[in-house]
Amino acid sequence: GQFEQMISARKRLQIVAPITLLLIFLLLFTTFGSIKDAMLVFTGIPLALTGGVVSLWLRGIPLSISAGVGFIALSGVAVLNGLVMISFINKLRTEGHRLDTAILQGSITRLRPVLMTALVASLGFLPMALATGTGAEVQRPLATVVIGGILSSTILTLVVLPVLYCIFHRSDSVDGVNGVNG
Numbered sequence: 001g002q003f004e005q006m007i008s009a010r011k012r013l014q015i016v017a018p019i020t021l022l023l024i025f026l027l028l029f030t031t032f033g034s035i036k037d038a039m040l041v042f043t044g045i046p047l048a049l050t051g052g053v054v055s056l057w058l059r060g061i062p063l064s065i066s067a068g069v070g071f072i073a074l075s076g077v078a079v080l081n082g083l084v085m086i087s088f089i090n091k092l093r094t095e096g097h098r099l100d101t102a103i104l105q106g107s108i109t110r111l112r113p114v115l116m117t118a119l120v121a122s123l124g125f126l127p128m129a130l131a132t133g134t135g136a137e138v139q140r141p142l143a144t145v146v147i148g149g150i151l152s153s154t155i156l157t158l159v160v161l162p163v164l165y166c167i168f169h170r171s172d173s174v175d176g177v178n179g180v181n182g
Helices: 002-032 035-042 044-059 065-094 099-109 111-129 136-175
Strands: none
Touching: 002 035, 002 065, 035 044, 035 065, 035 136, 044 065, 044 136, 065 099, 065 111, 065 136, 099 111, 099 136, 111 136
């Protein structure tokens, strides 16, 4: 009975995970009205997933259904920090700041909120990751994935995302007025 339930849950997860990622992308596109910015924020997900896989491997925890649920939760958290950063940079650009100034000022201004979000979320999952009692076999993989993924996606948000933004929007600053797409 348990094996059949596990197979059924795995099949559902194979359907739910892609649908969730598609919905996240659609929400990002709706928020920004731009495929370019939606893709930029969406880049946080692969590095977050990589961090989740590495953290499972480092702890010697096998990939399970609860880890899969952790990956789905992680996708939302990974997108949140990128959304905060890109939204603020876009706001600075619409106020007339040059591309490089908006990226630098936006990254510095959003450094604390991004770090605090990652720290709070990671610390919140820490008791689950260290659990040893009843239900720990479900809690540990989920929490491990979320903590590892949040740490790696935070690095992306703070370091890689501003660089990608510059690359993706460089043509906007050449075509636009004062770095603002006209």
